[in-house]
Amino acid sequence: MAKSNILFIINPISGGKDKSNIPDLINARLDHSKFNASYRFTSYAGHAAEIVDETASMNFEVIVAVGGDGTINEVGAKVMAQQKVLGIIPYGSGNGLARFLKIPMSPRKAIEVINLYQVSKIDTATFNGKPYFNMAGMGFDAHISSIFANNKKRGFSGYLKTGLKEMINYKPESYRIVVDGNSYTRKAFVVSIANSSQYGNNAHISPLASVSDGLLDICIVKNFPLYKIPALAYFMLRAKTHQTEMVEIIKGKQIQIFREREGAIHIDGEPFLMGKEINVSIRPLSLAVIVSGHI
Structure with missing residues (x-):
């Protein structure tokens, strides 16, 4: 052989x-x-x-x-x-x-x-033409990614400290989100378009996401008071965000997002600056990956 x-x-x-x-x-x-x-x-x-x-x-x-x-x-x-x-x-x-x-x-x-x-094919996606495989989005998590990129103390504890510090002054934005032709207007803290279920460190934003269903999960973290941060963290770490009213999840294939101004976005955790209009689409079963067991 x-x-x-x-x-x-x-x-x-x-x-x-x-x-x-x-x-x-x-x-x-x-x-x-x-x-x-x-x-x-x-x-x-x-x-x-x-x-x-x-x-x-x-x-x-x-x-x-x-x-x-x-x-x-x-x-x-x-x-x-x-x-x-x-x-x-x-x-x-x-x-x-x-x-x-x-x-x-x-x-x-x-x-x-x-x-x-053991090789399986997984879905991938594009975010204004840039390929991604795990997670992309905008809002607070993108804001943190742009700050965190210059932080030498990378890791979960550094991310947590930076996040808590920045959260106090961060203001949610208004978005118009079009999913497969259906339009939604939302004021959101975060808009993440998930291919897999989690950001990393077992922090799940979309617990029921699949990398082989031909769909993306648009995860809208709604505006919430600061005292609810522990509750949101609980739902994410327990992979139960689909059970809380703090997070709305919409599945789709073609997504357009319109926001008030250009700003930070992240693609697989890496920060970029993009304009007011974002186009996201799924590419079903387009990447062959060595995996561990059934996905």
Whole structure:
């Protein structure tokens, strides 16, 4: 049986964790009867995507993102375009997509998942033309992402501290949201368009989301008084946001969002600045991913 060529693209700064030993760990754990392994470290934002392009003619059947959701986004967009297979070793701050796909947070166990080589196709989406795989949106979470991107103390505790500090002064915005031709006007704290169920760290915004149903979940976190923050956190961490009136979830395929002004958005946790009109659409079963069990 012929071996598959596999490339590991390693983001050295994702999640604030040292990864200098990752090639040695992979060499020790990878099934070398199945794979010929190569390694590349990224040096700057956008480098992972460049590496996939540079190696397009080198016959890598599998390309593994070693990092967080942002690294997966860079690598996955190119893997999808080249119709190859994406692997994931979670090493980010939240690891939302990896958690949803049941990929272990332990690098050793994640390598074992790669060895099993169970491939499934998942839905992806575009946000004003930019591909994403886990979560995108606007409002308070995008505001926090734009601040958090410059915070050296990445991780759940840093995100929580920044969020609590900023929440006091954040003002909800008005949105007109068109889902498959149906129009909704809402004043919202957050508007997230979920492919998977969670942001990361097991904080679920849309517990019933699926990456294989051909639908996106538009999650509208309504304006709420600050004293309800613990309740919202409870529902998210218990994967019960679909049971609270604080969150409205609408499923659809084609979404247009109109807001009052341009501002921050996030795509798989990475911040961007975009205009007043946002167009989102689903791309059913468009990315092949190594997964752990049934998704």
